[in-house]
Amino acid sequence: MVVHEFIRARQEAWARLQTFLETARRLSLARVPLEDFRQGSALYRQAVADLAYARMGFPDHPVVRELEHLVGHAHSILYQAGRAQSRNWLEFWRDTWPMRLRAAVRPILLATGLFWAGAVLGFFLTARNPVLENFFVSPPMRAAIAAKRLWTESLTRAAPGAGSAIAVNNIKVSLLTWGLGLTFGIGTVWLLVLNGVMLGAIAAACLRAGMLGPLAEFIVAHGSLELPAIWISGGAGLLMAQALLVPGRYSRRVELRLKGRSSVQIMVGIVPVLLVAGAIEAFVSPSHLPGLAKAMLGLSLAVALLGYVVARGQPGRAGRAGSASLAGGLEPNQT
DSSP, X not given: XXXXXXXXXXXXXHHHXXXXXXXXXXXXXXXXXXXXXXXXXXXXXXXXXXXXXXXXXXXXXXXXXXXXXXXXXXXXXXXXXTOOHHHHHHHIIIIIHHXXXXXXXXXXXXXXXXXXXXXXXXXXHHHHOXXXXXXXXXXXXXXXXXXXXXXXXXXXXXXXXXXXXXXXXXXXXXXXXHHGGGGTTHHHHHHHHHHHHHXXXXXXXXXXXXXXXXXHHHHHHHXXXXXXXXXXXXXXXXXHHHHHHSOOSSOHHHXXXXXXXXXXXXXXXXXXXXXXXXXXXXXTTTSSOOHHHHHHHHHHHHHHHHHHHHHHOOGGXXXXXXXXXXXXXXXXXXX
């Protein structure tokens, strides 16, 4: 049997094993139904046999290393199951989430580029054709800009309620941007570009009214987290679109399952980021703090987020995070 036939014949069982392992990690092994445990144990034994076969038949192929990770992960779940869920969450924030971001860096950068392309387009189109403000800037916002004030002043008076409402709205937008990746990425791309165009149009309207400085002062603190969260959500959506459009070594269905699992983990980590951004947008951004203080806060948050991902998301941590490229959602090498 050649290596490609071997992978094609066994990939479904490997994916089922990984699904079992994720369930066992989430629920704890003691709470896994007995029948599921029996099937998972059988799949583990099959994977051990597959690893032995691959070592003999294809010792230099990447599938050997991937199976070693999968079997090692399964062994730690089945025979070292005493770890508490709190330990799993600690590992998630310490290793898994930043590692997932590092693995999805290309779709995240693509999402970021699409957003900023839309922002530049919206800015220049609205700057040259002010009538376009009617399409991208709401009437209350236009009225506030014409009066030389920001439309966000009411946030100071209703900060506690506004913070939760802002966070919930941002989470909804991020989830929608991510979920529309299942439209082969069309919906995700559309939302990224549209949000960028709206930001660019608002910036052009504020520039025309001499309000660009106050707008930047309002955005800089919370935008350092809110905007990256949108880009990351778009990247998670494009990760699923990649599985649908250009599946790699595995079938489209298996690739979608693997990349979908990684994108879900990415989105879980986005929620607290947006909660912090919502609180800052409600309490800090509309406050009377000096613009320099807001800028320093935004810069500090952006550097902290980037440093966290870079420092904790090293590829060498993949084994400690309990996931392998074959079974946990990282893109397997195409050979």
